[in-house]
Amino acid sequence: MQINSKKSLHGEVTIPGDKSISHRSIMFGSIASGITEVTNFLEGADCLSTISCFRKMGIEIERDKDSVVIHGKGLHGLSAPSGTLDVGNSGTTTRLISGILAGQSFSSTLNGDASIQSRPMRRIMTPLSLMGADITSINGNDCAPLLINGHPLKGIQYSSPVASAQVKSCVLLAGLYADGKTSVTEPVLSRNHTELMLSAFGANITTSKTTASILPDPELLGQKIAVPGDISSAAYFIAAGLIVPNSEILIKNVGINPTRDGILKVAYAMGANIEKLNVHTVSGEPVCDLLVKTSFLHGTTIEGDIIPTLIDELPVIAVMAAFAEGTTTIRDAAELKVKESNRIDTVTENLKAMGADITPTEDGMIICGGKTLHPATIHSHLDHRIAMSFAVAALACEGETEIMDGECVNISYPGFYEDLEKLSL
Numbered sequence: 001m002q003i004n005s006k007k008s009l010h011g012e013v014t015i016p017g018d019k020s021i022s023h024r025s026i027m028f029g030s031i032a033s034g035i036t037e038v039t040n041f042l043e044g045a046d047c048l049s050t051i052s053c054f055r056k057m058g059i060e061i062e063r064d065k066d067s068v069v070i071h072g073k074g075l076h077g078l079s080a081p082s083g084t085l086d087v088g089n090s091g092t093t094t095r096l097i098s099g100i101l102a103g104q105s106f107s108s109t110l111n112g113d114a115s116i117q118s119r120p121m122r123r124i125m126t127p128l129s130l131m132g133a134d135i136t137s138i139n140g141n142d143c144a145p146l147l148i149n150g151h152p153l154k155g156i157q158y159s160s161p162v163a164s165a166q167v168k169s170c171v172l173l174a175g176l177y178a179d180g181k182t183s184v185t186e187p188v189l190s191r192n193h194t195e196l197m198l199s200a201f202g203a204n205i206t207t208s209k210t211t212a213s214i215l216p217d218p219e220l221l222g223q224k225i226a227v228p229g230d231i232s233s234a235a236y237f238i239a240a241g242l243i244v245p246n247s248e249i250l251i252k253n254v255g256i257n258p259t260r261d262g263i264l265k266v267a268y269a270m271g272a273n274i275e276k277l278n279v280h281t282v283s284g285e286p287v288c289d290l291l292v293k294t295s296f297l298h299g300t301t302i303e304g305d306i307i308p309t310l311i312d313e314l315p316v317i318a319v320m321a322a323f324a325e326g327t328t329t330i331r332d333a334a335e336l337k338v339k340e341s342n343r344i345d346t347v348t349e350n351l352k353a354m355g356a357d358i359t360p361t362e363d364g365m366i367i368c369g370g371k372t373l374h375p376a377t378i379h380s381h382l383d384h385r386i387a388m389s390f391a392v393a394a395l396a397c398e399g400e401t402e403i404m405d406g407e408c409v410n411i412s413y414p415g416f417y418e419d420l421e422k423l424s425l
């Protein structure tokens with residue numbers, strides 16, 4: 001994929017549905033009774049993997065563009081899949097579905113692409129095993145493929161060593177099938193879409209600070225869900241609007257759940273001119289439009305409790321930092337190493353290729369901004385967020401940048417390059 005620099009960006013973009021919320025709508029709709037209707041569903045490859053897994057377990061799911069109708073069969077209505085469940089590139093599918101599968105009365109095998117086969121699954125195997133689950137990594141390396149032999153589960157109080165919504169959600173979902181209350185405490189609060197949505201479906205969930213608790217065997221009932229736009233996708237347009245000269249972009253339909261909006265807080269700390277307009281609530285999630293104007297950015301420090309609220313945005317925040325004046329330090333973000341690529345390495349490699357001054361660290365990176373960046377050949381490493389972050393950097397580098405395997409953006413944002421192009425007409 002070739003991206004040319006732009007003199008300015010103008011216009012409107014409407015952000016496609018949130019990936020995390022789209023996954024959950026399919027999963028919870030499948031184990032609820034009756035019909036769940038989802039609008040603005042994200043048609044990205046990851047969410048389609050979730051649909052295909054539940055179809056394989058006997059759930060009828062109808063799709064018409066971004067509308068989805070799920071014919072849920074209740075908590076105990078899934079049937080044994082005929083073959084391996086293919087999770088594709090999706091960590092969310094793998095980890096959340098494992099929580100559901102652990103308490104079933106059948107066995108299942110999960111597998112995905114090369115990236116999934118190297119992502120850590122010990123983080124879910126440990127709590128699930130404590131609940132009595134029978135889950136093994138078939139190759140003995142704590143990664144997929146996973147074999148899950150459904151088993152009666154017991155409720156636990158789990159203190160997770162990582163702030164991960166995928167781990168939290170996995171344990172809470174297994175808790176639906178346990179013999180008593182299950183609680184998960186995380187070191188820092190991660191995204192809370194599972195708590196919000198499961199509760200709307202009728203689950204008995206309580207939360208207090210960084211602990212979420214669930215009672216087993218609720219009656220989940222099908223819902224109507226309007227998926228808000230994904231702030232993780234909006235992030236690329238926020239960054240583009242800020243760093244490309246003479247720009248003004250209206251980004252419509254952006255979910256601003258406080259467990260996800262760290263990029264806005266960081267952008268403001270860097271001096272960004274972003275107005276929040278039309279703030280409202282959609283399916284229990286706060287949503288707004290963002291008016292972004294080119295801004296003189298300066299460096300900042302990003303660390304501590306804010307990290308889980310912007311973990312997926314750190315690659316594009318690193319790009320913003322390279323175009324800012326002064327130093328940006330990112331700490332407490334070792335989780336970047338276990339995403340679709342090792343994002344400390346892939347951000348460093350590509351920002352260096354463009355001429356930026358960046359030093360990787362054990363749990364983040366230090367970027368000395370203000371250098372004039374130049375086009376380069378970008379290696380996405382098949383990581384959608386790396387491809388999109390560097391497409392944004394390319395807009396502000398004089399000349400043409402080549403993004404290798406750029407089509408991997410389809411994982412979370414089919415139509416990304418087209419939406420970007422529309423802003424420069």
Ligand code: S3P
Pocket residue numbers: 019020021092163164165166167169190191311312335
């Ligand atoms: C997600 C949680 C995050 C995030 C991922 C989606 C989710 O992962 O990086 O893209 O939908 O729960 P972790 O929970 O592992 O940090």
